[in-house]
Amino acid sequence: MIYFDNSATTKVAPEVLQTYDTVSQKIWGNPSSLHSWGENAWNLLEQARQQIADLFHVKPSEIIFTSGGSEGDNWVIKGTAMAKHRFGKHIITTSVEHAAVRNPTQQLKDLGFDITYLPVDKEGRINPADVKAAIRPDTILVSIMAVNNEIGTIQPIKEVGEILKDYPNIHYHVDAVQAIGKGLDDLVFSDRVDFATFSGHKFHAPRGTGFVFVRSGRKLAPLVAGGGQERTLRSGTENTPGDVAMARAIRLVKENEAAAVKREQAIKERIYDHISKFDHVHMISGRDKGFAPHILCFAIEGVRGETIVHAFEDQNIFISTTSACSSKKHSEAGTLAAMKVPDNIATSAVRISLGDQNTLEEADQFNKVFDQLYAGFKKIIE
Template identity: 65%
Template sequence: MIYFDNSATTKVHPDVLSTYDKVSESIWGNPSSLHKMGENAYNLLEQSRTQIANLLGCQKEEIFFTSGGTEGDNWAIKGTAIEKGIYGKHLITTMVEHPAVINSMKQLEKLGFEVTYLPVDKHGQISVADLKNALRKDTILVSVMAVNNEIGAIQPIKEIAEVLKDHPKVHFHVDAVQAVGKGLTDLIMDERVDLVTFSGHKFHAPRGVGFLYKKAGRKLAPLLSGGGQEQNLRSSTENLPAIAAMAKALRLLLENETNNVAHEQAIREKIYDHLQKFEKVTIFSELGDKFAPHILCFAIEGVRGETIVHAFEDQGVFISTTSACSSKKGQVSSTLHAMQIDDKIATSAVRVSLDENNTLAEATEFNRIFDDIYQKFLKINS
């Protein structure tokens, strides 16, 4: 079995699962309780927060635990709108964001906010000039993903940050769900970035846990009201086993980050070099530093993406049709549509997404299986 769908979710690391089990069994008190069991739970909660903050180079008070990327995106966007709506009702994002961002923006539009959706070029990247021109006196938020989840394009976060230095009252939110452990920490944790979304199951932690970085001094309205956890900004009893496990997963991931990135790049390049030899193959993810090391999106002309996915599955290889969130809905890739790729090609798009556990041997086997699948489709369509 070859698992090349790591952008959808990753396998929980055995040591991370061990931490989850251990905490569930031995430190199961409520962190808000006053007794010794509650104190033990609280101490572990804060140790996990400190560890994550140290790994990212920020203050522990700037880390807020959530249920994952979707909540983090919703909170950053809607929390900003609620908090800063009296100062302005204009928000800026891109046409290639995750549905958690796009749908949050659409919901706010129904509530009277105005949203500018920046277009992208043929590489799936926005123009910083377009962003600069879109800024207004009533702009309160700019929300841009670091790494596109469908083709792996890296957005110009540093350049955007530079522009926003002249607009200090505008919140800058970065969706970093696909960027963790990919050699991009300096990018996503730029000093001008105010809010960053992370999701644990993208880096070998359990599902249903994540965290939001909120820069000290930036105000954000809570979406969940209740018992006042997370500095009164995110009420709900903390999922301590998953939080402790996530902190461990992040440490394990980042301690070998440089080697992991080089390894993933080598695997991706091996597949890329093979695919580009075929006449009816279109590759949307390029090599080089403008694209993340772990995502490769391509299409076989005349074959629908879901058909390609199942053909590989029959051979024990698991990939996806671009975004996992839209794969079962049969939707055309929003990113490819924004890139003005013809729908006939876009509906054929599939995504290979890697992690540090994949191997060059798996890439060789993938290429061999691809050859067989390609020839079969060629005969059917001839």
């Protein structure tokens, strides 16, 4: 079996699963309880927080545990709106964001907020000058993803940050769900980024885990109010085993990050260089440094994306159409529409997304299967 759908989710690492199981069975007290069982849980939770903070060179108080990327994106967007609505109701984002950003901004639009959706070029990338041009006196938030989940475009996060240094009162949020473990920390944690969201199941941690980097001094209203956990910013009994396991997953990813990024890039290039030679293949992702090393989107004109996915599945190779959040809706990818990719190409688009466990041998096997399937697809195409 070859699993090339890591941007949808990753397999929980055995060591991480062991950590989760051990904490669940041995340290199951409520971290908010005053007795020793609660104190033990609290100490372990704070140790996990410290470990994550140290790996990203931030303060432990700036790491807030959540249930994943969707909650994190919703919290930053709606939390900013709640905290700063008296100062303005204008938000800037892009036309290629994940639904976890796009849908909350639409909800706010329905409530009277004004949303600017920035256009992108043929590679799915915004122009920083468009950010500056869109800024108004009532702008309260700029939200831009680091790595596009559908085609892997790396956005100009630092360049936008330089612009926003002249506007210190505007919150700057980065959806970094697809960026962790990909050699992009200096981008995500640049000195002007105020918030960055992460999802555990994208890097071998259990589902239902995640965290948000919240820069000290930035005002953000809680999305979940209650018992005051997570510095009153995210109430609810903490997921101690999940958060501790997530911290271990991050440590494991960071230990081998450089080698993994190099290998993923090599796998991507081997597949790219092979399939791009075929007449009816359209490469939507690039292979240069402007794109993440682990995502490759392409289309076989005349063959629907779901047909390609199932054809590879029959050969025990697992890929996806665009993102897992939209694959079953049988709809054109939002990113491709924003890029003005023709409908006949967009509906044929599929995504390979690599992980640190994939190998060059798997790339060779993929290419071999691709040759066989393409020969069969030619009957449809021609």
